Amino acid sequence: MAGRIILHCDCNGYYASVEELLRPELKQVPMAVAGDPKSRHGVIVAKNALAKKFGVQTGDNVYTARQKCRDIVFVTPHHDLYHQISQRVNAIYLDYTDLVDPFGIDESFLDLTPTMHLFHGKGPKDIADEIRRRVREEIGITISVGVSFCRVFAKVGSDYKKPDATTVIMREDVARVAYPLPVSAMLYAGRKSTERLEMLGITTIGALARAKKDLVVRFLGAAGEQLWRYANSMDDEPVRSYYTPREVKSVGRGMTFRRDIYGADEVRCAIFALADPVCASLRHEGKLAGGVSVQVKDPNFKSRSKQVLLKKPTHLQKEVAETAYELMAKNWNINLPIRSITVTCIDLCDEATPNSQMTMFDEVDQRREKQEKIEDAMAGIRAKMGRGAIRFGYYRNEEIGVGDGKRHGDPQAEAEEEE
Ligand SMILES: [Mg+2]
Structure with a gap:
């Protein structure tokens, strides 16, 4: 173009x-x-x-x-x-x-x-x-x-x-x-990619443009190829119309705690609190989650994430929260201090997709049906009286800033990326 x-x-x-x-x-x-x-x-x-x-x-x-x-x-x-x-x-x-x-x-x-x-x-x-x-x-x-x-x-x-x-x-x-600028000045050049390029002695956009494509691809894979193409002015990605509806691909919410949290109780509490707005958005968008991802940051803001696919897509807060909690319990030592957690529902599908509709064949499905009724009723009350009107009792911890009815947002995620 x-x-x-x-x-x-x-x-x-x-x-x-x-x-x-x-x-x-x-x-x-x-x-x-x-x-x-x-x-x-x-x-x-x-x-x-x-x-x-x-x-x-x-x-x-x-x-x-x-x-x-x-x-x-x-x-x-x-x-x-x-x-x-x-x-x-x-x-x-x-x-x-x-x-x-x-x-x-x-x-x-x-x-x-x-x-x-x-x-x-x-x-x-x-x-x-x-x-x-x-x-x-x-x-x-x-x-x-x-x-x-x-x-x-x-x-x-x-x-x-x-x-x-x-x-x-x-x-x-x-x-x-542009050539004299560091690679990091370029769109999608993350920290990992720029560090790897540095190891190859490539620090500027110009050096990347002149580098052998094969070499960059060998060390950085597809991400490297994309950056190499960008450096060589190959970007024909169109600019979308403001009025084209966007497909929601994932819904997540993160939170940096008032103090570092430790242990099963606090982690559980935090995860349930995060799953609440996430599942409210799923309902709002008419979506079900096919999987759950959790990102955890330690006190040094080092982050790691894990994800898992669900057997059945869901918008139930209880299921999303329990999945996220199990994921954490399995992959992290939750007794070590945690600075922030982000819970994200991934692999979204439409509520109306037939294979995701609830059936009542076994006990699990019946329990699910019951939970569905409870959370449906809660959503109805909130629609009339506001979000603070009702929530599950099992999460509230003022000390770490969870469940206090305030907006839960991750200041890190929302921080402006400038300079
Ligand atoms: Mg700005």
């Missing part, structure tokens, strides 16, 4: 910018958004420019952040507002094309190829600058825009200069602008 015009628009320091929009006085002080500001273990998910000057980093806990900056102000995240403003920002993008594909809450790919002719002789950079100005004036936050012929270098471009800047990387600019 030659001659495409792809933009990547990225909001600068999104969470912190929205908080400053809400309370402009926060601009004058070092400020960080923390998952749980009252706890010293609460994790920083975003920070403003002043806090950054003090060396405060995303992923620091509240205690460490305060050590770096004594006067830092912590604020609680306003996730609903982040979503609302994200929609308003995307609405501006949609004035230019319907090929707007959000890539996380604060960034989107745009494909202007089919609509360029509508903008009366304006070039891609003019349009990028116009979008940037409109977001600044109409919403009050800044974005950086990368303009390119493919997604990969559009994203490199939006990262290249910020805040509030446009960077153009067309084919003729790739060698000059």
Whole structure:
């Protein structure tokens, strides 16, 4: 696909910018958004420019952040507002094309190829600058825009200069602008891949582009091939329309605990609490889980995950939670400290799929049918009276921040990936 015009628009320091929009006085002080500001273990998910000057980093806990900056102000995240403003920002993008594909809450790919002719002789950079100005004036936050012929270098471009800047990387600019950059600047270049490439002496995008494809594939497999293709400007992945419904592939929820948790009781409690919103989403989407995956982080944020397929697809909280718990009990020493757990339902299928319908032939099925009735009734009550109206009694532990009726989110997962 030659001659495409792809933009990547990225909001600068999104969470912190929205908080400053809400309370402009926060601009004058070092400020960080923390998952749980009252706890010293609460994790920083975003920070403003002043806090950054003090060396405060995303992923620091509240205690460490305060050590770096004594006067830092912590604020609680306003996730609903982040979503609302994200929609308003995307609405501006949609004035230019319907090929707007959000890539996380604060960034989107745009494909202007089919609509360029509508903008009366304006070039891609003019349009990028116009979008940037409109977001600044109409919403009050800044974005950086990368303009390119493919997604990969559009994203490199939006990262290249910020805040509030446009960077153009067309084919003729790739060698000059992108080649000197580290491989990690490229889309989907994870830590593992970049470390392996480093072992091969490949540290920059240019070195990867010039490397022998076979060598890269031998050491990194399919992921390596993809990165090698990207480095060589081979990315013809289309930008999806904003209005194409997305297939939900998995539903997960994670949580970093108020303190490290230990032992069967606390792990069980946490897992049941996590399975609750996960199964509520499954019901909402009309899906059943074909498998369950658990990711566990230790106090050093080292993470490991395991997954298992279910004999029968389910949306029952009890079944998802028990499967997740067994998976953990089998694969981890749950008496060692655990910092965070994420429970994800995978291999989703539609509720209506015939082979997943409940039958009542044996005792197991009858028990299932009963559980189904209980959880159905709970879902009905919640639909009328709100999520906090009813929950299973066997999970609630204020000490670790579980089952307190507050939103369960994983500050790590939700942290902005910037810098
Ligand atoms: Mg951003």
